Amino acid sequence: MSMPRFHAVLTGASGGIGRAIALKLAPLCETLILVGRDATKLTALQREFPQARAVAADLTTAAGREAVRRAAAESPGGIDLLVNNAGAGEFAWFLDQSDEMLERIVQVNVLATLQLTRRLLPLLLAQPAARIVNVGSIFGHLAYPGYVAYSATKFALHGFSEALRRELADTPVQVSWFAPRATRTAMNSAALCALNEELGVAMDDPQAVAAAFVALLEHPVRERLLGMPERLFARLNQLVPGLVDRALRRQLPAIRRHARGEPTQPSSQGVHP
Numbered sequence: 001m002s003m004p005r006f007h008a009v010l011t012g013a014s015g016g017i018g019r020a021i022a023l024k025l026a027p028l029c030e031t032l033i034l035v036g037r038d039a040t041k042l043t044a045l046q047r048e049f050p051q052a053r054a055v056a057a058d059l060t061t062a063a064g065r066e067a068v069r070r071a072a073a074e075s076p077g078g079i080d081l082l083v084n085n086a087g088a089g090e091f092a093w094f095l096d097q098s099d100e101m102l103e104r105i106v107q108v109n110v111l112a113t114l115q116l117t118r119r120l121l122p123l124l125l126a127q128p129a130a131r132i133v134n135v136g137s138i139f140g141h142l143a144y145p146g147y148v149a150y151s152a153t154k155f156a157l158h159g160f161s162e163a164l165r166r167e168l169a170d171t172p173v174q175v176s177w178f179a180p181r182a183t184r185t186a187m188n189s190a191a192l193c194a195l196n197e198e199l200g201v202a203m204d205d206p207q208a209v210a211a212a213f214v215a216l217l218e219h220p221v222r223e224r225l226l227g228m229p230e231r232l233f234a235r236l237n238q239l240v241p242g243l244v245d246r247a248l249r250r251q252l253p254a255i256r257r258h259a260r261g262e263p264t265q266p267s268s269q270g271v272h273p
Protein backbone atom coordinates (compact mmCIF):
# COMPACT_ATOMS: atom_id res chain seq x y z
CA MET A 1 0.00 0.00 0.00
CA SER A 2 1.32 3.46 -0.86
CA MET A 3 1.52 5.78 2.12
CA PRO A 4 1.40 9.53 2.08
CA ARG A 5 4.61 11.33 2.93
CA PHE A 6 3.84 13.22 6.09
CA HIS A 7 5.22 16.48 7.39
CA ALA A 8 4.72 15.73 11.04
CA VAL A 9 5.04 17.11 14.56
CA LEU A 10 5.20 14.46 17.29
CA THR A 11 5.09 15.55 20.94
CA GLY A 12 6.31 13.31 23.73
CA ALA A 13 8.86 11.85 21.31
CA SER A 14 11.36 11.29 24.15
CA GLY A 15 8.97 8.99 26.03
CA GLY A 16 8.18 5.29 25.73
CA ILE A 17 5.23 5.39 23.34
CA GLY A 18 6.48 8.53 21.55
CA ARG A 19 9.87 7.02 20.76
CA ALA A 20 8.25 3.84 19.42
CA ILE A 21 5.88 5.93 17.27
CA ALA A 22 8.81 8.07 16.04
CA LEU A 23 10.73 4.98 14.89
CA LYS A 24 7.75 3.76 12.84
CA LEU A 25 6.59 7.20 11.70
CA ALA A 26 9.94 8.63 10.57
CA PRO A 27 10.22 6.44 7.44
CA LEU A 28 6.75 7.72 6.40
CA CYS A 29 7.76 11.37 6.81
CA GLU A 30 9.44 13.90 4.58
CA THR A 31 9.93 16.05 7.65
CA LEU A 32 9.43 15.15 11.30
CA ILE A 33 9.66 17.49 14.28
CA LEU A 34 10.35 15.58 17.50
CA VAL A 35 9.23 17.40 20.62
CA GLY A 36 10.03 16.67 24.27
CA ARG A 37 11.91 18.23 27.17
CA ASP A 38 14.85 15.80 27.26
CA ALA A 39 17.20 17.19 24.62
CA THR A 40 19.67 14.29 24.96
CA LYS A 41 17.04 11.66 24.19
CA LEU A 42 15.59 13.70 21.33
CA THR A 43 18.96 14.30 19.73
CA ALA A 44 19.85 10.59 19.92
CA LEU A 45 16.56 9.79 18.16
CA GLN A 46 16.96 12.55 15.60
CA ARG A 47 20.41 11.27 14.61
CA GLU A 48 18.80 8.11 13.22
CA PHE A 49 16.70 10.09 10.74
CA PRO A 50 18.08 12.88 8.53
CA GLN A 51 14.58 14.25 7.90
CA ALA A 52 13.95 14.70 11.64
CA ARG A 53 14.51 17.80 13.72
CA ALA A 54 14.51 17.87 17.52
CA VAL A 55 12.84 20.67 19.45
CA ALA A 56 13.44 20.53 23.20
CA ALA A 57 10.52 22.42 24.68
CA ASP A 58 8.36 22.45 27.78
CA LEU A 59 4.86 22.55 26.30
CA THR A 60 3.39 24.00 29.49
CA THR A 61 5.20 27.27 28.70
CA ALA A 62 4.25 29.79 26.00
CA ALA A 63 7.94 29.92 24.95
CA GLY A 64 8.02 26.14 24.51
CA ARG A 65 4.89 26.11 22.38
CA GLU A 66 6.19 29.03 20.31
CA ALA A 67 9.46 27.14 19.67
CA VAL A 68 7.40 24.27 18.21
CA ARG A 69 5.26 26.64 16.13
CA ARG A 70 8.36 28.36 14.75
CA ALA A 71 10.00 25.05 13.84
CA ALA A 72 6.77 23.93 12.12
CA ALA A 73 6.40 27.22 10.21
CA GLU A 74 10.03 27.03 9.03
CA SER A 75 9.83 23.37 8.07
CA PRO A 76 9.88 22.81 4.28
CA GLY A 77 6.33 21.97 3.21
CA GLY A 78 4.86 23.11 6.53
CA ILE A 79 3.08 20.46 8.60
CA ASP A 80 0.16 18.17 7.79
CA LEU A 81 0.21 15.84 10.81
CA LEU A 82 0.16 16.78 14.50
CA VAL A 83 0.44 13.95 17.01
CA ASN A 84 -0.41 15.17 20.51
CA ASN A 85 1.26 12.41 22.51
CA ALA A 86 3.02 14.24 25.41
CA GLY A 87 1.40 13.33 28.68
CA ALA A 88 1.84 12.99 32.42
CA GLY A 89 0.24 10.61 34.87
CA GLU A 90 0.56 9.30 38.39
CA PHE A 91 -0.89 6.12 39.89
CA ALA A 92 -1.84 7.39 43.35
CA TRP A 93 -4.72 7.69 45.77
CA PHE A 94 -6.41 11.03 45.05
CA LEU A 95 -6.19 12.11 48.70
CA ASP A 96 -2.42 11.61 48.61
CA GLN A 97 -1.72 13.62 45.45
CA SER A 98 -0.03 17.01 45.78
CA ASP A 99 -1.47 20.20 44.31
CA GLU A 100 1.70 20.44 42.23
CA MET A 101 1.14 17.00 40.70
CA LEU A 102 -2.54 17.75 39.98
CA GLU A 103 -1.47 20.96 38.27
CA ARG A 104 1.18 19.19 36.21
CA ILE A 105 -1.18 16.44 35.04
CA VAL A 106 -3.88 18.94 34.02
CA GLN A 107 -1.42 21.35 32.41
CA VAL A 108 0.44 18.80 30.32
CA ASN A 109 -2.48 16.58 29.33
CA VAL A 110 -5.12 19.22 28.73
CA LEU A 111 -4.08 22.85 28.68
CA ALA A 112 -0.76 22.48 26.84
CA THR A 113 -2.36 20.14 24.29
CA LEU A 114 -5.20 22.56 23.55
CA GLN A 115 -2.86 25.56 23.42
CA LEU A 116 -0.33 23.87 21.14
CA THR A 117 -3.06 22.59 18.84
CA ARG A 118 -4.63 26.04 18.51
CA ARG A 119 -1.22 27.53 17.79
CA LEU A 120 -0.45 24.99 15.05
CA LEU A 121 -3.94 24.89 13.57
CA PRO A 122 -3.42 27.70 11.01
CA LEU A 123 -0.47 25.75 9.56
CA LEU A 124 -2.57 22.58 9.33
CA LEU A 125 -5.51 24.46 7.77
CA ALA A 126 -3.18 25.81 5.09
CA GLN A 127 -2.68 22.27 3.74
CA PRO A 128 -4.95 20.54 1.21
CA ALA A 129 -5.28 17.68 3.73
CA ALA A 130 -4.05 17.37 7.30
CA ARG A 131 -4.48 15.22 10.42
CA ILE A 132 -4.47 15.69 14.16
CA VAL A 133 -4.14 12.55 16.29
CA ASN A 134 -4.70 12.96 20.01
CA VAL A 135 -3.15 10.18 22.06
CA GLY A 136 -5.65 9.56 24.82
CA SER A 137 -6.12 6.53 27.00
CA ILE A 138 -8.69 3.89 27.78
CA PHE A 139 -9.12 5.99 30.95
CA GLY A 140 -10.67 8.65 28.69
CA HIS A 141 -13.61 6.24 28.39
CA LEU A 142 -13.53 4.44 31.69
CA ALA A 143 -12.42 6.38 34.76
CA TYR A 144 -10.39 4.27 37.15
CA PRO A 145 -9.60 4.46 40.89
CA GLY A 146 -5.96 5.37 41.52
CA TYR A 147 -6.13 7.45 38.34
CA VAL A 148 -8.67 10.09 39.37
CA ALA A 149 -6.75 13.13 38.10
CA TYR A 150 -5.40 11.34 35.03
CA SER A 151 -8.85 9.99 34.10
CA ALA A 152 -10.31 13.50 34.44
CA THR A 153 -7.74 14.86 32.00
CA LYS A 154 -8.16 12.04 29.48
CA PHE A 155 -11.95 12.51 29.55
CA ALA A 156 -11.30 16.22 28.90
CA LEU A 157 -8.98 15.38 26.03
CA HIS A 158 -11.56 12.99 24.61
CA GLY A 159 -14.14 15.80 24.67
CA PHE A 160 -11.62 18.11 23.04
CA SER A 161 -11.02 15.60 20.23
CA GLU A 162 -14.72 15.09 19.60
CA ALA A 163 -15.59 18.79 19.63
CA LEU A 164 -12.61 19.78 17.47
CA ARG A 165 -13.38 16.99 14.99
CA ARG A 166 -16.90 18.37 14.65
CA GLU A 167 -15.78 22.01 14.46
CA LEU A 168 -13.29 21.17 11.70
CA ALA A 169 -15.69 18.88 9.78
CA ASP A 170 -15.88 21.23 6.77
CA THR A 171 -12.11 21.85 6.66
CA PRO A 172 -9.22 19.72 5.32
CA VAL A 173 -8.17 18.81 8.89
CA GLN A 174 -9.27 15.41 10.25
CA VAL A 175 -9.12 14.71 13.98
CA SER A 176 -8.64 11.23 15.45
CA TRP A 177 -8.57 9.90 18.99
CA PHE A 178 -6.10 7.10 19.71
CA ALA A 179 -6.55 5.41 23.09
CA PRO A 180 -3.94 2.86 24.23
CA ARG A 181 -4.46 0.64 27.26
CA ALA A 182 -1.75 0.06 29.90
CA THR A 183 1.65 0.12 28.20
CA ARG A 184 5.12 -0.66 29.54
CA THR A 185 6.75 2.77 29.78
CA ALA A 186 8.37 4.95 32.42
CA MET A 187 4.98 6.58 33.08
CA ASN A 188 3.93 3.46 34.99
CA SER A 189 5.39 2.95 38.47
CA ALA A 190 6.42 -0.38 39.97
CA ALA A 191 3.26 -0.17 42.13
CA LEU A 192 1.03 0.03 39.05
CA CYS A 193 2.87 -2.86 37.37
CA ALA A 194 2.44 -4.93 40.55
CA LEU A 195 -1.29 -4.12 40.63
CA ASN A 196 -1.72 -5.08 36.99
CA GLU A 197 0.12 -8.33 37.63
CA GLU A 198 -2.08 -9.11 40.63
CA LEU A 199 -5.28 -8.34 38.71
CA GLY A 200 -4.10 -10.04 35.52
CA VAL A 201 -4.31 -6.80 33.51
CA ALA A 202 -2.35 -7.03 30.26
CA MET A 203 0.27 -4.39 29.47
CA ASP A 204 1.25 -3.69 25.86
CA ASP A 205 4.73 -3.05 24.55
CA PRO A 206 5.20 0.46 23.11
CA GLN A 207 6.12 -1.17 19.77
CA ALA A 208 2.66 -2.78 19.54
CA VAL A 209 1.03 0.58 20.33
CA ALA A 210 3.14 2.24 17.61
CA ALA A 211 2.10 -0.43 15.08
CA ALA A 212 -1.56 0.28 15.90
CA PHE A 213 -0.85 4.00 15.51
CA VAL A 214 0.56 3.49 12.00
CA ALA A 215 -2.49 1.36 11.15
CA LEU A 216 -4.66 4.32 12.19
CA LEU A 217 -2.71 6.56 9.80
CA GLU A 218 -3.24 4.03 7.00
CA HIS A 219 -6.95 3.61 7.75
CA PRO A 220 -8.21 6.81 9.37
CA VAL A 221 -11.07 6.42 11.83
CA ARG A 222 -12.53 8.87 14.31
CA GLU A 223 -11.57 6.79 17.33
CA ARG A 224 -9.32 3.81 17.89
CA LEU A 225 -9.30 2.08 21.28
CA LEU A 226 -6.69 -0.62 21.89
CA GLY A 227 -7.17 -3.95 23.63
CA MET A 228 -9.77 -6.43 24.75
CA PRO A 229 -11.40 -6.58 27.28
CA GLU A 230 -10.69 -2.84 27.65
CA ARG A 231 -12.82 -1.90 24.59
CA LEU A 232 -15.68 -3.99 25.94
CA PHE A 233 -15.52 -2.36 29.38
CA ALA A 234 -15.39 1.11 27.81
CA ARG A 235 -18.62 0.25 25.99
CA LEU A 236 -20.22 -1.29 29.08
CA ASN A 237 -19.28 1.83 31.03
CA GLN A 238 -21.37 3.89 28.58
CA LEU A 239 -24.34 1.54 28.63
CA VAL A 240 -24.42 0.13 32.18
CA PRO A 241 -22.06 2.15 34.39
CA GLY A 242 -23.50 0.56 37.55
CA LEU A 243 -22.19 -2.82 36.42
CA VAL A 244 -18.68 -1.39 35.99
CA ASP A 245 -18.98 0.38 39.37
CA ARG A 246 -19.67 -2.97 41.03
CA ALA A 247 -16.82 -4.73 39.24
CA LEU A 248 -14.36 -1.98 40.17
CA ARG A 249 -15.65 -1.98 43.74
CA ARG A 250 -14.36 -5.55 44.01
CA GLN A 251 -10.92 -4.44 42.79
CA LEU A 252 -10.78 -1.51 45.19
CA PRO A 253 -8.89 -3.14 48.10
CA ALA A 254 -6.07 -4.16 45.75
CA ILE A 255 -5.99 -0.79 43.98
CA ARG A 256 -5.91 1.11 47.29
CA ARG A 257 -3.19 -1.13 48.72
CA HIS A 258 -0.89 -0.68 45.71
CA ALA A 259 -1.66 3.02 45.24
CA ARG A 260 -0.94 3.79 48.91
CA GLY A 261 1.93 1.32 49.35
CA GLU A 262 0.07 -0.60 52.08
CA PRO A 263 1.22 -4.07 53.24
CA THR A 264 0.24 -7.00 51.03
CA GLN A 265 -2.95 -8.96 51.79
CA PRO A 266 -4.85 -11.46 49.70
CA SER A 267 -7.25 -9.71 47.28
CA SER A 268 -10.24 -10.70 45.17
CA GLN A 269 -10.00 -10.78 41.41
CA GLY A 270 -12.26 -8.49 39.39
CA VAL A 271 -12.63 -7.11 35.89
CA HIS A 272 -9.55 -5.99 34.08
CA PRO A 273 -10.24 -2.70 32.35
Ligand SMILES: NC(=O)c1ccc[n+]([C@@H]2O[C@H](COP(=O)([O-])OP(=O)(O)OC[C@H]3O[C@@H](n4cnc5c(N)ncnc54)[C@H](OP(=O)(O)O)[C@@H]3O)[C@@H](O)[C@H]2O)c1
Nearest residue numbers: 012014015016017036037038058059086087182183185187
Ligand atom coordinates in the same frame (compact mmCIF):
# COMPACT_ATOMS: atom_id res chain seq x y z
N1 LIG B 1 2.01 4.18 29.42
C1 LIG B 1 0.71 3.89 29.47
O1 LIG B 1 0.27 2.95 30.17
C2 LIG B 1 -0.27 4.70 28.66
C3 LIG B 1 -1.54 4.16 28.44
C4 LIG B 1 -2.47 4.90 27.71
C5 LIG B 1 -2.12 6.14 27.22
N2 LIG B 1 -0.88 6.64 27.44
C6 LIG B 1 -0.58 7.98 26.91
O2 LIG B 1 0.47 7.87 25.96
C7 LIG B 1 1.21 9.10 25.93
C8 LIG B 1 2.70 8.80 26.06
O3 LIG B 1 2.89 8.21 27.34
P1 LIG B 1 4.17 7.30 27.70
O4 LIG B 1 3.64 6.08 28.37
O5 LIG B 1 5.07 7.16 26.53
O6 LIG B 1 4.82 8.20 28.83
P2 LIG B 1 6.35 8.64 29.07
O7 LIG B 1 7.28 7.56 28.68
O8 LIG B 1 6.37 9.14 30.46
O9 LIG B 1 6.51 9.85 28.06
C9 LIG B 1 5.84 11.08 28.26
C10 LIG B 1 6.30 12.05 27.20
O10 LIG B 1 5.63 13.31 27.40
C11 LIG B 1 6.63 14.32 27.43
N3 LIG B 1 6.25 15.43 28.31
C12 LIG B 1 5.79 15.36 29.58
N4 LIG B 1 5.63 16.60 30.07
C13 LIG B 1 6.00 17.45 29.10
C14 LIG B 1 6.07 18.87 28.99
N5 LIG B 1 5.73 19.67 30.02
N6 LIG B 1 6.51 19.42 27.84
C15 LIG B 1 6.86 18.62 26.79
N7 LIG B 1 6.82 17.29 26.83
C16 LIG B 1 6.40 16.72 27.96
C17 LIG B 1 7.86 13.64 27.99
O11 LIG B 1 8.99 14.41 27.64
P3 LIG B 1 10.34 14.41 28.57
O12 LIG B 1 10.49 13.01 29.09
O13 LIG B 1 11.40 14.79 27.61
O14 LIG B 1 10.07 15.36 29.67
C18 LIG B 1 7.80 12.31 27.27
O15 LIG B 1 8.31 12.44 25.98
C19 LIG B 1 0.63 9.97 27.05
O16 LIG B 1 -0.29 10.89 26.53
C20 LIG B 1 -0.07 8.97 27.94
O17 LIG B 1 -1.12 9.55 28.68
C21 LIG B 1 0.06 5.95 28.15
